[in-house]
Amino acid sequence: MAEAVTTAETTEEVHTHHGEPDFWSKYIFSTDHKMIAMQYMFTGMIMALIGGYMAYVFRMQLAYPGESVPGFGTVTPLAYNSLITNHGAIMIFWVAMPILIAALGNFLIPLMIGCDDMAFPRVNRLSYQIFLLSVVVLLASFFVPGGGFGGAWTAYPPLSAQSQYNLTPFGAPLWLLAVALEFVAFLLGGINFITTTMNARAKGMKMYDIPIVVWMIVIASILFMASVGPLIAGAVMLLFDQVLGTTFYNPDAGGDPVLWQHLFWFFGHPEVYVVLLPAMGVVAEVITVFARKKLFAYKTILYTTFATGILSFFVWAHHQFIAGIDPRMAHVFTVTTVLISIPIAEMLFCYIATLYGGSIRLTTAMLFALAFLAEFLIGGVTGIYLGSSGTDIYFHDTYFVLAHFHYTFFPIAIIGFFTAIYYWFPKMFGRMMNETLGKIHFWGTIICFNGVFLPLFVLGIGGQHRRIYNFKNFPDLATPDMHNLRIFATWSAVVMLLFQIPFLINFVMSLFRGKKAGMNPWKANTLEWTAPSPPPHGNFKEMPVVYRGPYEYSVPGREEDYWPQNVPN
Amino acid sequence: MSFQAPIATSRSATGIPTGRLAVWWVVVSEIVIFGGLIACYIMFRLRHPEWGEYASHTSTPAGALNTFVLLTSSLAIVLAHQAAEARDLTKAFRYIWCTIGGGGVFLLVKSYEWTTEISHGYTLFANNFWSFYYTATGLHGLHVIAGMVIMGIISIGVRKGEHLPRVEYIGIYWHFVDIVWLFLFPLFYIAK
Amino acid sequence: MSEESAHTHPNYIKIWAILTFLLVLSILGPMMGIKAVTLIAAFGIAVVKAAMVGAYFMHLNIEKRYVWYMLFTALLFLGLFFFGVSPDVMKPDGSNWVNHNNMPVSTLEGHGVGHTN
Numbered sequence: 001m002a003e004a005v006t007t008a009e010t011t012e013e014v015h016t017h018h019g020e021p022d023f024w025s026k027y028i029f030s031t032d033h034k035m036i037a038m039q040y041m042f043t044g045m046i047m048a049l050i051g052g053y054m055a056y057v058f059r060m061q062l063a064y065p066g067e068s069v070p071g072f073g074t075v076t077p078l079a080y081n082s083l084i085t086n087h088g089a090i091m092i093f094w095v096a097m098p099i100l101i102a103a104l105g106n107f108l109i110p111l112m113i114g115c116d117d118m119a120f121p122r123v124n125r126l127s128y129q130i131f132l133l134s135v136v137v138l139l140a141s142f143f144v145p146g147g148g149f150g151g152a153w154t155a156y157p158p159l160s161a162q163s164q165y166n167l168t169p170f171g172a173p174l175w176l177l178a179v180a181l182e183f184v185a186f187l188l189g190g191i192n193f194i195t196t197t198m199n200a201r202a203k204g205m206k207m208y209d210i211p212i213v214v215w216m217i218v219i220a221s222i223l224f225m226a227s228v229g230p231l232i233a234g235a236v237m238l239l240f241d242q243v244l245g246t247t248f249y250n251p252d253a254g255g256d257p258v259l260w261q262h263l264f265w266f267f268g269h270p271e272v273y274v275v276l277l278p279a280m281g282v283v284a285e286v287i288t289v290f291a292r293k294k295l296f297a298y299k300t301i302l303y304t305t306f307a308t309g310i311l312s313f314f315v316w317a318h319h320q321f322i323a324g325i326d327p328r329m330a331h332v333f334t335v336t337t338v339l340i341s342i343p344i345a346e347m348l349f350c351y352i353a354t355l356y357g358g359s360i361r362l363t364t365a366m367l368f369a370l371a372f373l374a375e376f377l378i379g380g381v382t383g384i385y386l387g388s389s390g391t392d393i394y395f396h397d398t399y400f401v402l403a404h405f406h407y408t409f410f411p412i413a414i415i416g417f418f419t420a421i422y423y424w425f426p427k428m429f430g431r432m433m434n435e436t437l438g439k440i441h442f443w444g445t446i447i448c449f450n451g452v453f454l455p456l457f458v459l460g461i462g463g464q465h466r467r468i469y470n471f472k473n474f475p476d477l478a479t480p481d482m483h484n485l486r487i488f489a490t491w492s493a494v495v496m497l498l499f500q501i502p503f504l505i506n507f508v509m510s511l512f513r514g515k516k517a518g519m520n521p522w523k524a525n526t527l528e529w530t531a532p533s534p535p536p537h538g539n540f541k542e543m544p545v546v547y548r549g550p551y552e553y554s555v556p557g558r559e560e561d562y563w564p565q566n567v568p569n
Numbered sequence: 570m571s572f573q574a575p576i577a578t579s580r581s582a583t584g585i586p587t588g589r590l591a592v593w594w595v596v597v598s599e600i601v602i603f604g605g606l607i608a609c610y611i612m613f614r615l616r617h618p619e620w621g622e623y624a625s626h627t628s629t630p631a632g633a634l635n636t637f638v639l640l641t642s643s644l645a646i647v648l649a650h651q652a653a654e655a656r657d658l659t660k661a662f663r664y665i666w667c668t669i670g671g672g673g674v675f676l677l678v679k680s681y682e683w684t685t686e687i688s689h690g691y692t693l694f695a696n697n698f699w700s701f702y703y704t705a706t707g708l709h710g711l712h713v714i715a716g717m718v719i720m721g722i723i724s725i726g727v728r729k730g731e732h733l734p735r736v737e738y739i740g741i742y743w744h745f746v747d748i749v750w751l752f753l754f755p756l757f758y759i760a761k
Numbered sequence: 762m763s764e765e766s767a768h769t770h771p772n773y774i775k776i777w778a779i780l781t782f783l784l785v786l787s788i789l790g791p792m793m794g795i796k797a798v799t800l801i802a803a804f805g806i807a808v809v810k811a812a813m814v815g816a817y818f819m820h821l822n823i824e825k826r827y828v829w830y831m832l833f834t835a836l837l838f839l840g841l842f843f844f845g846v847s848p849d850v851m852k853p854d855g856s857n858w859v860n861h862n863n864m865p866v867s868t869l870e871g872h873g874v875g876h877t878n
Contacts, residue, residue, distance in 0.1 A: 031572065039695075099689045110577060117575035119587045191594045200577035225594070226838050229601025233609070236704060246693060246700040254617065254697050259609060262846040313838055315846060326848040543576065593828050597835045604839040611843070612850040633788050637781065640814075644777040647818045651770045742811055744818045748811045755803035759791045 007349070015341040029031055031121035032537055036128050037107035038428070043135060044099035048414075051090040051164075053330055056153035059531075063483075069162045070505060077469045078167060081150030082142070084467060088153030089175070093182050094135060096413035100278040101186065101224070102131070105193045105217045105419055107428065111535060112211050113530035114202025114544040114566070119195050126245025127188040131284050141174035145371040149175035152165035152467060156263055157249035157257045161241040173242050180235050183228050190221035193487035198429040202527065202566075205546040208299065208477050211526050211566065213281030215302060219309050220277040227270035227313065234263030265316035272408065273312040277305060279416030280347060281348045283369045286423050289524045291358030292561050297350045310376055321389045330389040337387030344380060359554075364438030365422035372445050379407030382457070397467075403453045407545035410449055417501075418445075426521045430533040431514030437506040444499030450493030523562045526550045530566050535547040592657040592738045596745045598689060599712075603749050606708065608700045610756065618692055624757060626691055631682045632758035635675050642671025643747045645696060646720075646740040653736040658727060661736060666725045668743065672717040702757055712746045774796050775815045 021030075021281065031038065053071075060067075068074050075083070103234040110117055118124045142148040149171040160176075163190040164167035197210070197218045237248040238260060247253035249260050288295045297299070314336040315327035321330050353375060360366065385391045395401060418441075425433050463475050471477045471486070520529040527546070531539050544566040552563040578587055585593075614620050649664030683703075686692075693703045720739055726732040783806050790802020816822040821829055 070876075115575070115577040115580065117577050117629070118577075119577045119580075120591065122572065123574060187598050191591050191598070194594055195576055195587055198583050199585070199590055200580040201582045205582075218588045225598045225599055226835055229603075230605025230608070230842055232602050233708075234604035236604075237609075237700075240693070240704065242698065244693060247697060248700060256613075256850050258849050259612075259846065262842075263605065263609075264847065266842050266845070313841055324849075326852075328846050329845065422653060538575075583827075585828070590858065593831060595833050598833065601839060602834040604836070605842065608839060608843045608846070608873050609850075612847050615847075616851045629788065633784065636784055640777060640780050640784065640810075643774055643814060643818050647773050651773070654850065674875070744814050747818075748814055751807050751810050755787065755807050759803040760799060 003236055010448075018311050029125065031117070031125050033106045033110050033121065033124060034428075034535060036124050037103045037105075037134075038130050039410075040106060040131070041103035042099045042377035043132065044103060044417075047098075047135065049092050050386040051087050051095060054090070056497060058087070059490040059493045061469070062205075062237065062471065063487045065472050072144075078147060078150060080469045081166075081467075082148040082168070083153075083170065084199075085150050085152050085175075086138070086142070086148050089160040089179065090138070091409065091413065092153070092275070093179060094138065094274040095324060097182070097186060098433050099417050100275050100413065101193075101217060101220060102189050103276055104223070104282065106211070106422070107191070108211075108528065109196055109214055109217065110200070110552075111427075111531060111539060112199060112214050112526050113205060114527045114546060115196070115199065115200040116538045116540065116543070118192050118387065119200050119322045120192050120555050123188055124192050126191065127185045128352045130188070131185035134178045134185060135175055137176035137181060141171045141178065144170035144174065146171055151261045154268070155238070155260075156242065156258050156264075157238065157250075158372060160339065160545075161238060161249050161318070163242070165365055167567060173223050173239060176235055176239050176242065180232065180239075181369055183232055183235075186221075186224060187228065188264065193221045194218055194225075201546075202543060203222055203241075203545045205565075207547055208302075210297070212295065212301060213278065216277035216281030216284075216305060220274045223270045223277075223309050223312065224274045227267045227274075229265050231267035234260060251505070253457040257321070257332040258323055258325065261320050263318070265319045266313075269316040269319065270312045271275070273308060275412050277308070279372065279412040279419075282416055282420045282423070283351065283372050284354075284368040285524075287354055287524070288553060289423075289522050290361045290363055290369075290531060291355050292553045293354055293358035294348075294553055295375060297358075297549065298549065301347055301350050307343040308340065309345075311336060311343065315340055315387075316387075318387050321392045334387060336391045338384060341380060341384060341387075348377065348380075362424070364433070364435055364442055365419055367439070367442045368415050371442070372411045375407060375415065375446075375449070376411040379404060379409075384409065396461065397465055398460040399456045399464045399466060402466050403456035403460055406453050407458075410453075414445075414449075416443075421507075423522070424528075425510065426517030427528055427531075427533050429511055430517055431510050432517050433510045433514060434506050437502045441503040441506065444502070445496055448492045448496030448499060452489050452496060455489045455492075459485055459489075524558070525552060525562050526565050527565055530564060586734060587681075588734055588738050592741045596741065599601075599745060599749075603705075603708070606664070606701075606705055607752065607756065610705065613697060613701065614756075615696075620698045621760070623691075623696065624760065626686070626689070627702065627758050628682055629686065629758050631678055632754050635678050636754050638671050638678070639747045639750050640674070642675070643744050646690050646743050647670060650737045650740045651657055653727065654731045656733070661733075662724055662727050665720050665727060665736065668718050669717050672713050672720075675713055676710065679706065700714045705753055705757070708748055712753070716743050716746055731736065771817055773817070777825060780810055780813060783813075 027035065030039075057069050057072045057075060058080055060069040060072075062079060073082055104116070105353070109202040145166045146163075149155075149160075149166070149168050151166040151168070151172060155172075159165045160172060163172065166172055197459045200211070212320055237246070241248055241250065241255075249255045249257045251257055284301065301471055315333060317325055317333040318337045319327070321333075352402060382400070386401060386404060387397055422433060422438055425431070461480060462477075462482055464471065464482065468474070468477075470481070517533050519531070522532075523527070527544050528535075530544055532541075539550060546565045548563065548565055550565055554561045555563055575577060576587045581587060583590065596643055645667040649661045649668065652661035652664060686699075691699050693700055716739065720743075723732070723735045723757075787802050787810075790806070791799040793799075821832075861862040
C-alpha cells in the first residue's frame with residue numbers, strides 16, 4: 001500500500017494551463033466538482049421554492065377551506081392530494097438530497113481531502129444530468145391529463161397502483177419514474193463520493209484526519225446505496241402494476257400490498273439518516289470553528305455515526321405498526337427504534353460538550369448550527385412516542401407525526417442548508433454574506449418555524465388526521481379552538497416564507513457586491529480554507545500535505561488559536 | 570471538449586486502483602437491487618407451494634444451456650484480462666468478442682424461451698410467478714445487454730492498447746451478472 | 762496501473778471445467794425427485810459455484826480483505842430485509858385474527874365479508 005501511494009504521488013503535477021472555457025463548457029457541461037455542486041445547489045433551491053409554494057397553497061386551503069387561494073385559485077380535492085404528495089416528495093428527494101448530499105458532497109469532499117476533483121468527473125456530470133432529467137420528468141407530471149400524482153409520497157398500493165383509485169393515470173407512473181431516475185443519479189454520485197474519499201485523500205491524511213462532515217457524507221452515501229436496492233426493484237414492480245397491470249401488490253390476485261410498505265420503509269428510514277448525517281457533519285464543522293475549540297470526542301462521534309448507520313436498518317417497520325404487521329415484529333422494532341436515540345443523543349451531547357468552555361462567536365452560521373441542535377432535539381424526543389408501538393396506535397397518521405418529522409426534516413434540510421451556506425459562502429463565491437440581513441433571516445425563520453409546527457403537535461394530539469382536504473366536514477375537528485390553531489400555523493408558514501426574502505436579497509447582493517473574502521475568513525483548519533476563494537479549476541496551487549487532525553483549535557503554546565491541517569508546525 | 574483526468578483519479582490510498590474500487594461499489598449496489606427482487610420472490614414462493622408447479626413450465630434444458638454459456642463467457646473475459654495484463658492485445662480483443670458472443674447466444678436462447686412461453690399463454694400477466702419470472706430475467710437480460718455494449722466500447726480501446734485495466738473492471742461486472750444467473754437458474758428452473 | 766496489480770493467474774480452464782461439472786450435478790440432482798436432494802443440488806451447488814466464480818474469476822481470493830467485507834455487508838442487509846419482511850409476506854394470518862385480504866373470494870362469503878378490499 002505504501003509503494004502505491006508514493007508512486008501515485010510522485011507523478012502528480014497540477015494542471016493550470018487551461019484556457020478560458022466558453023459558457024457551455026464552464027457552466028452547463030462542466031466536469032468540475034465545484035460547478036456540479038453549484039448546479040445541484042441551485043436546482044435544489046429552485047425546487048425548494050416550488051415545494052414551499054405548494055405548502056403555502058395547501059396550508060391556505062386548510063385554514064380557509066374552499067376559498068380561492070391568492071396565486072393559485074380554488075384548490076380541488078384532486079389538486080390538494082397532488083400538492084401534498086409532491087410537497088413531500090420534492091422536499092425530500094429534490095431538496096434535501098441534492099443540497100445536503102450532492103451539493104455539499106461535491107463541493108466539500110475534494111476540497112476537504114485535498115485533491116483537485118472527484119475521482120470520476122464525467123460520471124459526476126452524468127449524475128447531475130440524470131438528476132436534472134428526473135426534475136424535468138417530475139415537473140412534467142403536473143401538466144399531464146389527470147394532474148400530478150396524488151397518492152402521498154409513500155405511494156402505498158393499491159392507491160398508488162391502480163388509477164381507478166388515485167385518478168392520476170399519467171401522473172403516477174411519471175412520478176415513479178422521476179423518483180427512480182433520481183435514485184440512479186444519487187447511486188452514481190454516491191459511488192463517486194465513496195471511492196474519492198477512500199482513494200484520493202491528500203498525502204498524510206489518515207482515517208482520523210478526515211473532517212467529520214466528509215465522514216458523514218460518505219457514511220450517508222453507503223447507507224443510501226445499501227438501502228435503495230430493494231426499493232428500485234420494488235419501484236419496477238410498482239411501475240408494472242401501474243402501467244402493465246401485473247398484480248405484485250394486488251391482494252385480490254395473490255399479491256401483497258404490505259410488501260411495498262416494507263420495501264419503501266426499508267429504504268425510507270435509512271433515508272432519514274442519509275440526509276441527517278451530512279447536516280450533523282456541517283454542524284460539527286461550524287460549532288468547532290466558532291467555539292474555537294477542539295471537537296469533543298472525534299472518535300466517539302465517528303463510532304456513534306457508524307452505530308447510527310447500522311441501527312437505522314433495524315427500525316423501518318415502526319412506520320407500519322398499524323398496517324397489520326406481525327405484532328411480535330412490532331415489539332422488536334419498538335426496541336430498536338428507541339435504541340437508535342442513544343447514538344444520536346450521544347452525538348448531540350458531544351456537540352454541546354464542544355461548546356462548553358469555548359469562546360463562542362455568534363455568527364449567523366453559528367446561530368443556525370445552534371438552532372439545529374435545539375430544534376432537532378424536539379424532533380428526536382417526540383419520535384420516542386411514535387417509536388413505541390402502543391402510543392403509535394393513537395398517534396399514527398395524525399398531525400403529531402407530521403409535526404414530529406417536520407421537526408426533524410426542517411432542521412436537517414433547511415437549517416442544515418443555511419448553516420452550510422452562511423459558513424461556506426465565502427469559499428464558494430469569494431465574498432462574505434451580510435451578517436445583519438443574515439440575523440434578520442435567522443430569527444424570522446426560526447420563530448415562524450416553531451409557530452407553524454408547535455400548534456400542529458397540539459392538533460395531532462387532538463386527533464386531527466393527516467391528508468384530509470377539508471376539516472370542516474368533521475364536526476369533532478371543526479371546533480373554533482382547533483381551527484384557530486390551523487389559521488395561526490398557516491400565517492406562521494406564510495410569514496416564514498416571506499422571511500426568506502432577506503436571504504435571497506442577501507444571497508444575490510453578496511454574490512456581486514459582498515465584501516471580498518480572503519482565503520480563510522473564519523480562521524478554520526480544514527483544507528478547503530487553504531485554497532483560494534473561490535477555488536480555481538484544480539483547487540490548490542500545490543497539492544496539500546496533511547500533518548494533523550482537522551480540529552486543532554486553541555492549542556496551548558501556539559500564538560494563533562488555529563492550526564491548519566497542512567501547516568508542518 | 571478535451572478531457573483531462575484529474576489527479577484524484579490516479580491516487581490510490583487504499584491500494585486498490587480507483588476504477589476497480591468503483592466497480593466493487595457498483596457490484597454492492599447491484600447486489601441489493603437483485604437481492605431485493607429475489608428476496609421478494611422467495612417470500613412469495615415459500616408462501617405459495619403451488620408455484621412449484623408453475624416452475625415446471627420453464628425449460629430446464631434452455632436454462633442449463635444458458636448457465637453453461639454464461640460460465641463459458643466468464644471464462645473468456647477472465648482470459649481476456651490475463652491476455653491484457655500480458656499486453657497481448659490481439660488475444661485480449663478476441664476474447665472480449667468471444668464474451669460478447671456468449672452474451673449474444675444467451676440472449677438468443679432467452680428470446681426463444683420467452684417466445685415459447687408466451688405462445689403457451691404464460692405471459693407477464695398469467696400470475697405472479699410469471700410476473701416475477703419476466704421481471705427478474707428481464708432485469709438480468711438488461712444487465713447482459715449493458716455489459717455487452719460496454720465491452721464493445723472497451724474492445725476499441727484494447728485494440729489501441731489504451732485503458733487496459735478496464736478489461737478487468739468489466740470482467741468483475743460480467744462475473745457478477747453471471748453469479749446472479751447462477752441463482753436465478755435454480756430459483757426459476759430447477760426447484761419444483 | 763495494470764503492471765502494479767499484475768498477479769499470477771490460476772488455471773482458469775480447470776476452474777471452468779469444475780464449474781461445468783457442478784452445473785451437470787445441479788441438473789441431475791433434482792431429477793431424483795427427493796426434495797432434500799433437490800434443494801441441496803439446486804441451491805447448495807449454486808452457492809459453491811458463485812463462491813468459485815467470485816474467488817477465482819473476480820479474484821476475491823487475492824483482493825484486499827475489505828472488498829469482501831463490503832460485499833458481505835450488502836448480503837447481511839439483504840438477510841435483514843428478508844427476515845424483517847418474511848413474517849408478514851409469508852404468513853399473513855395471525856393466530857388470533859383472520860386476514861380477509863389473503864382469502865379466495867368464495868371462502869370470504871362464509872366469513873360474512875362482502876368485498877376483498
